[in-house]
Amino acid sequence: MKLFQIEEPDGSPSDSDAPGAAIGIDATAAQGEVAFAVGGNAVRLEDREGFVLDLPVPPADAPAGDWRTFFEGARLRAERALGRPVTHAVVATAAANAARLAGAAEAAGITLLHVVAPEGSGQPPIFAAAVMAEDLAPRPEGP
Secondary structure (H helix, E strand, O other): OOOOOOOOOOOOOOOOOOOOEEEEEEOOOOEOEEEEEEOOEEEEEOOOOOOOOOOEOOOOOOOHHHHHHHHHHHHHHHHHHHOOOEEEEEEEOOOOOHHHHHHHHHHOOOEEEEEEOOOOOOOOHHHHHHHHHHHHOOOOOOO
């Protein structure tokens, strides 16, 4: 599935100070996954052919640098798929200290909105995280 961006009719550039997209990141398995939601409907973001990115989830006790690399990869995957900046995320994980994850995400250019446990939502963790990211994402200020 390919996503596309709809431009304003006048072709005005977007506000560079506006928040970027908010994504859901699943860090519950050996390989991380990334998703984006619109209107409560989440879709898994995949790499394009020829641009496959390995996204191994670090162990819970891994150094912050390993988590930073993980978040950088998740951000890159999302930005390639969405064609726009990503600035916020919700991560589903049973691992690690939320403050350490937030620091690693911040170092990767992502504001961590929430860390959610992988079970309990009735849907796959990746989709639950993406829908929560959509709900918690900051909204651009109107004129």
